[in-house]
Amino acid sequence: MRRKVSASLRESLVGEMTSLRAFAVSLCGDRERADDLVQETLFKAWNHLDSFREGTNLKAWLFTILRNTYFSDRRKRRREVEDADGSYAATLSTHPEQHGHMEMQDFRAALSCLPDDQREALVLVGAAGFSYEEAAEISGCAVGTIKSRVNRARNRLSDLLGLDESSEDAARIPKRAPGSLTVS
Amino acid sequence: MQGAGKKMSQATGATMRSGVSPATAVEEGLSPNLQAHIGRHLRAAFDEIAREPVPERLLQLLKELERSGDK
Numbered sequence: 001m002r003r004k005v006s007a008s009l010r011e012s013l014v015g016e017m018t019s020l021r022a023f024a025v026s027l028c029g030d031r032e033r034a035d036d037l038v039q040e041t042l043f044k045a046w047n048h049l050d051s052f053r054e055g056t057n058l059k060a061w062l063f064t065i066l067r068n069t070y071f072s073d074r075r076k077r078r079r080e081v082e083d084a085d086g087s088y089a090a091t092l093s094t095h096p097e098q099h100g101h102m103e104m105q106d107f108r109a110a111l112s113c114l115p116d117d118q119r120e121a122l123v124l125v126g127a128a129g130f131s132y133e134e135a136a137e138i139s140g141c142a143v144g145t146i147k148s149r150v151n152r153a154r155n156r157l158s159d160l161l162g163l164d165e166s167s168e169d170a171a172r173i174p175k176r177a178p179g180s181l182t183v184s
Numbered sequence: 185m186q187g188a189g190k191k192m193s194q195a196t197g198a199t200m201r202s203g204v205s206p207a208t209a210v211e212e213g214l215s216p217n218l219q220a221h222i223g224r225h226l227r228a229a230f231d232e233i234a235r236e237p238v239p240e241r242l243l244q245l246l247k248e249l250e251r252s253g254d255k
Binding site (some may be wrong): 107111126127 | 213214218219221222223225226227228229230231233234235236238239241242243245246249250
């Protein structure tokens, strides 16, 4: 608004949209809501571009806006609807495009079982390519907190998926029946 | 948008409220094999969404924002 945005900044904004969207989906589990989140993020980012210094970490800045938007929406929703937690899992089975093989389905279902803060930390560090320090900055907490969330998230996933410590091959074969974790 | 200070205190509060017991052995982490296994799946799930084309309505929003900036 009221401000010319340099072509390179605009290009960077567009460039970050795909990973921003993937992050949003991993937070809320729903493409439609994720797109709303990205839309709101873009809007806020655009209107606060003066608080962003070009040359610093645009991706981290956008991710911060998005997760703050998500968590503050979530708090509002919680006040309105008691069952805020059921909504994530309920949306999981409604995406026919998210087929993949059984193993990936189980993995997604297990990921959705994690507490929000653990899932966020794991995705930031394990998939979105942020360092522990950057993830801490984005989530507004200490680096140690991020490390502990990531560890807890991994342990929880391992339990949920029945992964075996003994070998990578064993880890490929879940102990429980494939698909048993998929939310119906 | 929330200020950094506000954001930080909220996040800390949430951590304390969640009441997760102080982890001991849990903090040790999994074996490198299992970490790698989880990492691969995590990236696959993330990349699958990241590879999707940006929805038209988001590109449209960018165009509109730019137009509003030109005025």
